[in-house]
Amino acid sequence: MRTVLIPTDFSANAMNAIEYALNLYKNERTDFYILHAYADEAYETFDKENGTLSFNEHTAAIEKNVDASLNELIGTVTNSRRNPKHSFKSLIAFESLVDAVNDFVDKRNIDLVIMGTQGKTGNKKITFGSYTVQVFKYVRCPVLAIPGDYVFQQPKKILFPTDYMMPYKRRELKLLNTMAADFKSEIYCLYISDFETLSNRQVDNKRFLQEELSKAYLFFETTPEGNKAETILENIAQKNIDLLVMINARYSFLESLLYQSTVDQIALHPKIPFLVMQNLPR
Known part of the structure; x- marks a missing residue:
């Protein structure tokens, strides 16, 4: 239920x-x-x-x-x-x-x-x-x-930018995993960094992500560091993404967008549904 x-x-x-x-x-x-x-x-x-x-x-x-x-x-x-x-x-x-x-x-x-x-x-x-x-x-x-003018499309393609630095919540990943199973979704985990080698912490978090999103078609990609908002929007356009997923956590890219910008200055402007998962106590 x-x-x-x-x-x-x-x-x-x-x-x-x-x-x-x-x-x-x-x-x-x-x-x-x-x-x-x-x-x-x-x-x-x-x-x-x-x-x-x-x-x-x-x-x-x-x-x-x-x-x-x-x-x-x-x-x-x-x-x-x-x-x-x-x-x-x-x-x-x-x-x-x-x-x-x-x-x-x-x-x-x-x-x-x-x-x-x-x-x-x-x-x-x-x-x-x-x-x-x-x-x-x-x-x-x-x-x-x-978005107000968005007409429902099945979330077949999901973009999930992540730096693999923060621990993920099992309950929230289960929510995403169930959605991916229902719609046979592809999830693109996008790592924006100039360094492809991951730390032990990042490797563990990436492995946990793979385990908890077992019902999705998972793709792991790395793209060079740059303007993260522009990179995310470019990937949305290039891959015809139906759903953007990000995590709100201390010191995360999303937190910097939300806390350091006024509403009309937020650099990320997705025209598709945007799922924000929380790394906050509940």
């Missing part, structure tokens, strides 16, 4: 993420939790000059509207995509998105978070909205981000 959490702000991008999730797990028994976190919305829309509603009344009104919207959304999805293997539950949280996602990841033992790359107010000139970047940074669970 798979457990998937899908945050929604009821935007077209969020709906597209739901569609992707339904296709990705079409043949697998899956519990889908559709979440709306509304703390930021409540604070932003509360008019302190307006004495007609107290803050508690204001939040109660928002929660009522959210509950109705979630029920309508789930009704639309279940009526249009009847699948006996899928179940849906709505979740409402008066929290920030990151806090709400982390709380429900723990409470519901979530395997994967799937969300859009942009929200209602998304800037089309940037790849990842601020909420998506925050989730990438701080959520203790794999996160799969779906």
Whole structure:
């Protein structure tokens, strides 16, 4: 049984993420939790000059509207995509998105978070909205981000840039391994370095990767050091990649992208689904 959490702000991008999730797990028994976190919305829309509603009344009104919207959304999805293997539950949280996602990841033992790359107010000139970047940074669970205009394609070709330096999580590799088995996927492990010889630590981690991704067609490639973001994007284009996978860990390339860049300056702009696996405590 798979457990998937899908945050929604009821935007077209969020709906597209739901569609992707339904296709990705079409043949697998899956519990889908559709979440709306509304703390930021409540604070932003509360008019302190307006004495007609107290803050508690204001939040109660928002929660009522959210509950109705979630029920309508789930009704639309279940009526249009009847699948006996899928179940849906709505979740409402008066929290920030990151806090709400982390709380429900723990409470519901979530395997994967799937969300859009942009929200209602998304800037089309940037790849990842601020909420998506925050989730990438701080959520203790794999996160799969779906571009708003992406039409589902089976993840037949997966690019996995790695330096083999950090230990991988068995549970997260199992998630990827199962996906690869379901779609008979090729996984290209890309080592970006001027040095082909691996340290003992890297050799051990590479061996663990081979063992845990046993159901995938694995390819190991090395490419010279350079602009890593450009190298990754070039490989996506050259290999017609369907899914990009990276690991968020201390001192990793992805961490440097997320922490040292503002949202509109992030150098990596994939136009395909992007799975971020976490090397964070859970």
